[in-house]
Amino acid sequence: MTGSEMTRRAEGPSFISRTVAHAVWTGDARDTRPVPELELRSFPCASLSGYDVLSCASGKAMRRREFIALVGGAAAWPFATSAQQAKVPRIGYLATGSLESPDARYFLDAFRQGLHERGYVEGQNIVIEVRAADGEIERFPALASELVRLKIDVIVVPNTPAARAVLQATTTIPIVVPVMGDPVRDGLVASLARPGGNITGLTFLGPELVPKRLALLKQALPTVSWVAALWHPGAYGERTMNDMRKETEAAARTLGVHLRLVAVQVPDELERAFSAIGGEPADALIVFPSPMLFLERRRIVDLSTKHRLPLMAMGREFVELGGLMSYGANIADLSRRGATYVDKIIKGAKPADLPVEQPTKFELLVNLKTARELGLTIPREFLLLADEVIE
Secondary structure, eight states: OOHHHHHHHHHTHHHHHHHHHHHHHHSOTTOOOOOOHHHHTTSTTTTOOGGGGGGOSTTSOOOHHHHHHHHHHHHHHHHHHHHHHOOOOEEEEEESSOTTSTTTTHHHHHHHHHHHHTTOOBTTTBEEEEEEOTTOGGGHHHHHHHHHHTTOSEEEOSSHHHHHHHHHHOSSSOEEEEEESOTTTTTSOSOSSOOOSSEEEEEOOHHHHHHHHHHHHHHHSTTOOEEEEEEOTTSSOHHHHHHHHHHHHHHHHHHTOEEEEEEOSSGGGHHHHHHHHHHSOOSEEEEOOOHHHHHTHHHHHHHHHHTTOOEEESSHHHHHTTOSEEEEOOHHHHHHHHHHHHHHHHTTOOGGGSOOBOOSOOEEEEEHHHHHHTTOOOOHHHHTTOSEEEO
């Protein structure tokens, strides 16, 4: 028997009393260091002698098993509190396309990357509930309501049409939209500086850049005189779409270009639209901003190649697939940066107080391989303006 064990035997219940008092005080049953007498005064059984400490419980006998349970329960209190505090945030994500398609997963993958860069690991300190519309925008309202019923902490939607659907389902759950068109004209926020509601995020300034894209197209191909414009009338709010169309038509008149608008309401109308464009030959094609048209970018590029139409689009993704040119913000980067807003909201920020971020850099991409296949010569001066040239 060690000296410390002899001491414990000699002290008997007095040692037990001090040990229990310390366990209750610190919440650590493994730490059995004696505590000061001042602490013992608050422990009701501290002054008892012999093993009567086991019967000190409002005059009723306390068995050894109950006594051990008391000590164990006291030690568990702080751990239970810690578990309650470590709530794992649940994020709802509403995708436009089918998750079976790499093109449709584009936004979601970029968003997940942004979360990872901020220390979040899916399944450990964050949960993402994904719902996909499979390209059917009319499903947005039902999917938005489903996410709201899941008691999600933040809902992330990749574009304006999805945001409008979620806003109809909730005005309290924070909504982050990484790629908005014109959130003020679309009625999503009160102002860019002070959104004022439960929506915030980033804008890619798509509608405002259409006249600029038309001017760049004319600069790259000076002989162009007839340009077809592929557009989706329901892509954004009525005011945004009307302003986009009027501003582009005004730019066309200034440039001396004839603009022909060709509307597409659903993806199945793309074949018909290109047949109509081919029926009245155009020198080039410009694609108006639209989540649906962006999702269908591969088909649009393929149809442009089939009809030998030089294509000007809103994002680099079209050029990487074989389109001729693009000018705009980096959409993948905007989706990744959307995770910054989610992180801030998880930590207590309110969407109403988080300004909508605008891009500060726009990329001009040119695909020279496509130009050669179309028999086009891009002026050297124009190529010097490009941020990236695909050979």
